[in-house]
Amino acid sequence: MIGGGFGGLEAARSLARAAVRVTLLDARNHHLFQPLLYQVATAGLSPGDIAEPIRHIVRRLKNVRVVLGRAERIDRAARQVVLAGGASPLTYDYLVVATGVINSWFGKEQEWAEHAPGLKSVEEALEIRRRVLMAYEHAELEEDPARRQAWLTFVVVGGGPTGVELAGALAELSRNTLAGNFRSIDPREARVILCEGGDRILRAFSEQLSGQALRSLEQLGVDVRFGSYAAEVNGQGLTLGDERIDARTILWAAGVKGGPLLATLETEQDRMGRVRVAPDLSLPADPRVFVIGDAAAVRQGEDDFVPGVAPAAMQMGRHAGEQIQRALAGQPPQPFSYLDKGSMATIGRSQAIAALPGGLELRGLLAWLAWLAVHIMFLIGFRNRILVLIQWMWAYMTFQRGARLITNEGEPRAD
C-alpha cells in the first residue's frame, strides 16, 4: 500500500481480517483531510485539526505495519518498492498505489510555482496562510497607493471546488475577520479575483447550481472572470489575456497531475499523468499492481471518469483490498463500479451547493449544513470532529478565525 490517504487507508482496512501482512508506506506520518485544507490556508483551522497520525489510525489493525518513507521507484519485475534515502526496498506480492495527485502548473512549474503556490500539503497551506496574512501587514505599512492595492489584491486561478472555496474564504477573511484590526488600511477594500478558463465555475455541477455558486461568490464581493487563462505569472502579478493585474498574492487551483512515481510503473497514463487501469483497478499488464484514488483514471460510462473525490478513493480502496483477497482465494477479478453518493462545494459562511444522487439539488444554508455534517462525519478521529465543530460554531458566531499565525517568516519580502 503506498499512500495513507482515503484510498490507502481503506485498502488497508479491507485487508484487516485477511491472512496477509500489510505494509502501509507514506512519506508523511499523518493522514490529511484534504477537503478542509483550504481552511488551514485561510487561518480557520490548525493543521493538527485536520490531520491524524497514520500509526494511530491503524493501531488496532495488527497485520498492518506503517513505514514512514518516500517511494522513489516501483520495480515491477523485482516486485519491489525502492525507497528514497537508501532504506531497504520493500518487496510485495500485491501492491496498491494510492499516491494521489500533485499540483500542476501545466509545464510552467519552474517559473510559476514559486509565485502562485498550490494547495496540496500542510506546508503549502501554511505557506499560503503566511502570504495572505503578510500581504495585509505589508499593505498596512505601504504608503504608495498603487503598491498598497497590489498587496490587497488576491488572485485565485481555477474555478473548481478548491478555487471557489479559497476565494470565498479569502473574501470572508477580509470582510469580517480582519475588519477593525488595522489602522492605515481597511481590509474590506481587499479585492479577491477568481479566474476561470471556462465559461462557468464548478463545472462538475449543473448549470443551475454553478450559477447559484457564482451569485453567492459575487455577494461576498469576489470578482469572477471567465474565459481568462493566466498567460504570465510573476512576483508582481499576472497577465490574463490582454489584462495585467498587479497582485502580490496569487494562489493556484487550476490543475493537478499524477506524481512522478506513477511513471515508474511503466504503464499507460492519461494526459494528466493518471494511470489507465483495467476494470478491476489493476494494471492492464500486471494483475498484482492496483492503482486507486486520484492517481487512477477510471472510466465511467462512455467518456467520463470517476471524479477525484474522497468517497471514490475509499470505494476503490475497498475494491482493491477485495480483489487481492479474491486472487489469493483463486477467484477471478471483478470490475469496479463507482457509487455516486453526491457531491458538494462550499462558497463561504452558510452558502454551499450540493448535488445528491437522483437529481436532487440543494443550495444555500441547507446545503451548507449538509456540507458541514458530511465533512465533520468524515473527519477521521472522534476528537477532531468535536474540536472542528466547536471551532466552526465559534467562527460562525464571531466571524473570528482561530489560526492567524504567521510562522516561518524570514526577512520581509522586498518590494
Place this chain on the structure above:
Amino acid sequence: MIGGGFGGLEAARSLARAAVRVTLLDARNHHLFQPLLYQVATAGLSPGDIAEPIRHIVRRLKNVRVVLGRAERIDRAARQVVLAGGASPLTYDYLVVATGVINSWFGKEQEWAEHAPGLKSVEEALEIRRRVLMAYEHAELEEDPARRQAWLTFVVVGGGPTGVELAGALAELSRNTLAGNFRSIDPREARVILCEGGDRILRAFSEQLSGQALRSLEQLGVDVRFGSYAAEVNGQGLTLGDERIDARTILWAAGVKGGPLLATLETEQDRMGRVRVAPDLSLPADPRVFVIGDAAAVRQGEDDFVPGVAPAAMQMGRHAGEQIQRALAGQPPQPFSYLDKGSMATIGRSQAIAALPGGLELRGLLAWLAWLAVHIMFLIGFRNRILVLIQWMWAYMTFQRGARLITNEGEPRAD
C-alpha cells in the same frame, strides 16, 4: 512598545485611555502563550491553540497601532527604533522595551544549537516536535540495537520548569500516547534523561516541593542526573562529565539570555544580558526608556531578582504605562514592587507543584488542577481557553495527543 508578550501587551493596555499614541512593534504577528509552548513541542497542542494575533488582541484600543517588524537597533540619542529590512524608523517620546529572552548555549551557540534546540518560539517547538516524532520513526526502521537505542534516548538539559515539563511530557508520550502504534519497537522502552547541573531540580521552589517533583518525574520513568554539565554536544549524543550518552534527540532548557537588541541601549547589563534598570524600571541614565519583563534585571531585596514569569512581566508592563502617564502629568516616578502571586510547575498528567503566597504549598492532583485553572484563565482569548480545555480533557481521558504531525521534513537525517 517593543514586544507583544505579556509585558508589552499590558503596557499598551495601561495606556489605552491616556492621550497618547502607542505603537506596538513585534517581529511576529502573534502573542505566544509561552508557558504552554512545551505542549506544542510534545504534540499535545497546535500552535494556533496558544497563539493569538496581536492585532486582534488590541483591536479595540483605538490609540494602539501594531507594526510587524524587527527592531534592529535603538538609537537613544535620536529617540528612534531602527527596523530591519529598510523600513522607516519609528520615533518615540517614551519607549518600553519588552523583548523577553532568547536561548543561551553559554557561548556554544555555533556548535550546540543545531544539535540541541531550545524552546522559545513556535518554530523551535515544531522543530522539537518533528525531531521527537521522527526519532521513533527512525527507531522503528533501525535494525542495529545500539543505534535503535540512541534513537530512543531523549536527553533534556536543564532542570528548571521548562526542562521538567518537557521531560515529563516526553515520558508520557512514550509510555501512553505512542504505545501500540509501532510494530518493531515498544515506545515504552524509550529513555528520557534529565540533566541538571545543580543538586536539585526546580530550584525556585522549596526543597520539599522540588523533592516531590523529582519523585513524580521518577515515577514517570525519567532518569534524573544531578551535578552533570553537558561537556560536549553533537548529532550523536552528549558527554556529561566522564559519561558519554548516545542520544539522537537532545533538547536544551539550560539557559536564557537577553537578545542582541538590548546591547544597543548602551546601558549596563547583567551576566545574562538582562538590562539593569532603575527602581522605576527606566534606564538609570534615560527616564524615557523602560525595560520590562524577562529582559529586565529587577532587584528584589538584597541579592534576589524578580523572576522571569508572566505575572511579573504583566505587573511591570502596567507599572511602565503608569510611569509614562505620571511623567506626562509632571509627577515624579514611583519604584516598582513585585507582588508574588505564587508559582507553579507541572510534571505530567495530574502531577504538579505550587508555592502560594504566605508559604502554602500544594502538590499532586490538587496542584495540577490549580495549574490547569490558572493557565487556562490566563490564556488570552476566550475561544482558545475552551478549545484547550477540551483538548486537555480529551487527552486526559484517552492519553492521546492531538497534534502528532511531522511537517517540514526534508530527506530523513542520515545515520
